[in-house]
Amino acid sequence: MHETALLQNLLSAAEEALAPYEVEKVERLTVKAGVLANLLPDALDFAFETLTPGTIFAAAELVVETLPIGARCLGCGAEYEAEKLPAACPMCGGEQAEVLSGTEAYLDNIEFSLKGESQ
Amino acid sequence: MKLDLNMSLMEKNDAIAAAIRAELQQQGVYSINIIGSPGAGKTSLLERLLPHLPLQTAVIEGDLATARDAQRISACAVPAVQINTDGGCHLDAAMIKKVLPVFDLAKTDLLIIENVGNLVCPTGFDLGEDLRIVLLSLAEGGDKPAKYPATFLAADLVLLNKIDLAELCDVDIAQVKAEIAQINPKAEILEVCCRKNHQQGLEELAALLLAKINAKKTQE
Ligand SMILES: Nc1nc2c(ncn2[C@@H]2O[C@H](COP(=O)(O)OP(=O)(O)OP(=O)(O)O)[C@@H](O)[C@H]2O)c(=O)[nH]1
Ligand SMILES: [Mg+2]
Numbered sequence: 295m296h297e298t299a300l301l302q303n304l305l306s307a308a309e310e311a312l313a314p315y316e317v318e319k320v321e322r323l324t325v326k327a328g329v330l331a332n333l334l335p336d337a338l339d340f341a342f343e344t345l346t347p348g349t350i351f352a353a354a355e356l357v358v359e360t361l362p363i364g365a366r367c368l369g370c371g372a373e374y375e376a377e378k379l380p381a382a383c384p385m386c387g388g389e390q391a392e393v394l395s396g397t398e399a400y401l402d403n404i405e406f407s408l409k410g411e412s413q
Numbered sequence: 414m415k416l417d418l419n420m421s422l423m424e425k426n427d428a429i430a431a432a433i434r435a436e437l438q439q440q441g442v443y444s445i446n447i448i449g450s451p452g453a454g455k456t457s458l459l460e461r462l463l464p465h466l467p468l469q470t471a472v473i474e475g476d477l478a479t480a481r482d483a484q485r486i487s488a489c490a491v492p493a494v495q496i497n498t499d500g501g502c503h504l505d506a507a508m509i510k511k512v513l514p515v516f517d518l519a520k521t522d523l524l525i526i527e528n529v530g531n532l533v534c535p536t537g538f539d540l541g542e543d544l545r546i547v548l549l550s551l552a553e554g555g556d557k558p559a560k561y562p563a564t565f566l567a568a569d570l571v572l573l574n575k576i577d578l579a580e581l582c583d584v585d586i587a588q589v590k591a592e593i594a595q596i597n598p599k600a601e602i603l604e605v606c607c608r609k610n611h612q613q614g615l616e617e618l619a620a621l622l623l624a625k626i627n628a629k630k631t632q633e
């Protein structure tokens with residue numbers, strides 16, 4: 295379960311990113327993860343619930359959005375999306391493709407309110 | 414308000430891996446990261462391969478517990494360091510960086526890292542390697558590439574080990590190769606057997622690695 299270590303990194307990076315702001319409440323952290331990133335949303339949720347009590351993220355929500363695989367057919371050159379590998383080309387049926395995306399995982403954005411700001 | 418970040422979860426690891434890669438490059442050290450399930454034969458591969466490599470090699474062994482694998486490598490008269498992750502499911506770049514000073518890198522040609530036995534978790538963690546080998550034992554069954562696509566996608570070279578057991582385990586080697594090619598058409602594939610008295614494919618593997626190491630040297 296490497297999700298805990300990654301979430302720990304994510305929280306310290308998020309805290310750094312928020313440092314310049316007078317944060318009242320962190321509402322939401324949105325993570326985007328490709329289906330090939332080997333990140334289990336449930337394991338991330340569990341790590342989030344374990345690691346955040348007592349921090350500025352205690353009342354925040356973690357949203358994990360899954361991104362599809364982006365592929366380019368080695369046969370006809372068509373670019374297409376897929377949910378899993380191997381992924382045959384929808385244009386020519388070719389079985390060999392170059393994977394362009396789907397292994398990435400990143401903290402996309404943080405939503406929060408500022409002190410003195412009415413919601 | 415909303416702050417757009419686009420900050421990779423691997424950022425910290427990737428930064429350390431880049432620093433390792435730069436240091437190894439500067440010292441003229443080629444580096445290999447070997448990933449495979451528990452018992453796939455990673456340490457056996459090293460025991461059989463090392464005698465075929467006319468290079469100064471250093472080995473980092475990753476395991477949850479024990480120094481057994483490092484002892485097996487030391488018995489081959491190759492310097493080896495054991496990292497115990499104490500439950501951790503993979504090696505990360507920070508662990509490698511920490512042990513690198515143990516080796517005399519100026520006198521080292523090749524660094525081989527045996528990752529923790531695990532076909533999933535090590536995949537996303539760059540260790541600064543030049544070459545990633547995924548070692549699949551055919552005794553695990555031929556369906557593993559399809560079940561662990563991200564792992565095989567990240568491989569430069571896939572070794573099919575325990576080919577002596579393919580028939581016993583009803584594994585169709587041609588089918589396994591075809592499934593690997595569907596996931597990762599760029600990966601090279603070699604068959605090996607790492608049993609002491611039934612070795613196969615190791616000279617070919619050594620020649621392939623030496624060619625890659627030389628190609629990188631002339632590139633510089
Ligand atoms: N039949 C057969 N057995 C092998 C072969 N290669 C390794 N083995 C056996 O497989 C078992 C596990 O080998 P190791 O080299 O310890 O495997 P490993 O991947 O290093 O294991 P961990 O480090 O614990 O994850 C040992 O009993 C080896 O003798 C092979 O090619 N054929
Ligand atoms: Mg081993």
Ligand SMILES: [Zn+2]
Pocket residue numbers: 367368369370371372383384385386387388
């Ligand atoms: Zn096509």
